[in-house]
Amino acid sequence: MRGKNILVRPVLKWVGGKRQLLDEITPLIPKASTYVEPFVGGGAVVFSKQPKKAILNDFNSELINVYQCIKDNPDDLLSLLKEHAEKNTADYFYSIRALDRESGYAGLSSVERAARIIYLNKTCYNGLYRVNAAGQFNAPYGKYKHPSIIQEPVIRAVSRYFRENEITLMQGDYAKALKGLRRGAFVYLDPPYMPLSETSAFTGYTEGGFDYGEQVRLKNKCDELVSKGIHFLESNSDCEAIRDLYSDQHFRIRTVKAKRAINSKGNHRGEINEVLISG
Secondary structure: OOOOOOOOOOOOOOOOOOHHHHHHHHHHOOOOOEEEEOOOOOOHHHHHHOOOEEEEEEOOHHHHHHHHHHHHOHHHHHHHHHHHHHHOOHHHHHHHHHHHHOHHHHHOOHHHHHHHHHHHHHHEHHHOOOEOOOOOEOOOEOOOOOOOOOOHHHHHHHHHHHHHOEEEEEEOOHHHHHOOOOEOEEEEEOOOOOOOOOOOOOOOOOOOOOOHHHHHHHHHHHHHHHHOOOEEEEEEEOOHHHHHHOOOOOOEEEEEEEEOOOOOOHHHOOEEEEEEEEO
16 A cells, blocks of 8 residues: 655645644544545645545635646646746736736636746745735745745645545535535544634635634534534634633543744744644
């Protein structure tokens, strides 16, 4: 049986990425008939586990388009990334960033859109995917000397993983990915976190927020999973609101320490408690 490929790893740096917590998370994920990630984001957990059958969903259509193009058109994608790498300057970055503000953006091919997102992600400040209220990419240029734009071995390895296994890519509301699941499936939930304060919320990576009402809706979905005998693991912020939501006896809450990698103020980057909720 083929083992895991160490080149299968995240292509994009994503807000809330779980690479630093893999040692805490992956031991809590059992073998399952179907592995499900309704908020796949950068995919650190699924790429670490590399299940044979998985359902991967995200609300962000640009992100899922990147994965679809990696799966279906890695050669064309890599060719465009090489062009971006050759032309990379601050002026070029801003010209590519501005494409989603122009009327012709809808006419870009799926591969052109995917290459644009990867290029911007690798060259923007802090590698941060961020959009404004209109859904337009608005992170500034990062001024890196040698940004890793092409990543050919990783893109080819992820493409093979997607194609050689039963991997379903979905885009939309997370609840769609939970429909029709049966006992034996396992769900890893990594939603936008409950903010620790009114000013700490970061919802710039997706259109629309994920407010307390959405956290309650997600908890109700977890209740439904438990009632069907489907096990899950959820990551979230360690705060009273979340602990109260999941205070029922059939949930277990573990505390883990994570490093806050993205914050507008450098002195606010550091270790912070998060929770892993299982049921």
